[in-house]
Amino acid sequence: MHLTVHTDYALRVLFYLALSDDELATISDIAEYYGISKNHLVKIVHKLAQEGLVLTVRGRAGGIKLADDPQNIRLGDIVRVTEPGFAMVNCKSDDGFCRVLPVCGLPKIFREATNAFLGEIDKYTLADALRKRISLDELKSELTAGSS
Numbered sequence: 001m002h003l004t005v006h007t008d009y010a011l012r013v014l015f016y017l018a019l020s021d022d023e024l025a026t027i028s029d030i031a032e033y034y035g036i037s038k039n040h041l042v043k044i045v046h047k048l049a050q051e052g053l054v055l056t057v058r059g060r061a062g063g064i065k066l067a068d069d070p071q072n073i074r075l076g077d078i079v080r081v082t083e084p085g086f087a088m089v090n091c092k093s094d095d096g097f098c099r100v101l102p103v104c105g106l107p108k109i110f111r112e113a114t115n116a117f118l119g120e121i122d123k124y125t126l127a128d129a130l131r132k133r134i135s136l137d138e139l140k141s142e143l144t145a146g147s148s
Contacts, residue, residue, distance in 0.1 A: 003079065003083065004082070004083060004084070006044060006082050006083075006084075007078070007079055007082040007083055009034075009036060009040065009041060009044050010044050010047070010048060010078060010081075010082045011078060011129075012030070012034055012036075013030055013041065013044060013045060013048065013054070013064075014048070014053065014054075014066065014070075014073065014078065014126055015126070015129070015130065016029075016030050016033060016034075016136065017054065017064065017065055017066045018066060018070040018126055018127070018130055019130070019136040019139060020065065020136050021136070022065060022066075023065070024057055024061070024062065024063030024064065024065050025063050025064055025065065026062075026063045026064070027041045027042055027045055027064070044082075045064055047081065047082065048081075048082075049064070051081040052067055053066070053067055053068075053073060053077075053078065053081070054066060054067055055067045066126075069127070070125060070126035070127035070130065071125050071126075071127040072125065073125055073126040073127075074121075074122050074124070074125055074126075075121045075122070075124045075125065075126065075128075075129060076118045076119075076121045076122035076124075077122075078126070079118065079121060080118065086111075086114040087110075088110040088113075088114065089106045089107055089110055091104075091107055
């Protein structure tokens, strides 16, 4: 299984916000920090806001922040809202459905494997994925000190 860049960037956004100590952050700040496209992050943040994972504040002093404590945000929920689907086999062909579909057990097997995967990551929260709970400023200092 391979997660999309969309999910990778969504996790990065959520990590950044979790380390921001409930301060509002801007998409520009996050894009600059990670060196990724601001336009791409706009779409991701919009989706995260639609799904209730982040809160957005409009206006001059606006920004985004986590909608809940990192301890309450399940990794499985993040993956479910950011991945377009988990169909691991394509049961359609150019002229309809696969010709062996009536005897094929792969869709069921892969569906069960996907459910097991999601069930396993449901055991973990955003807080669990942050091995070390420090502020974003402390992390930036550590990274700067480490590169000297």
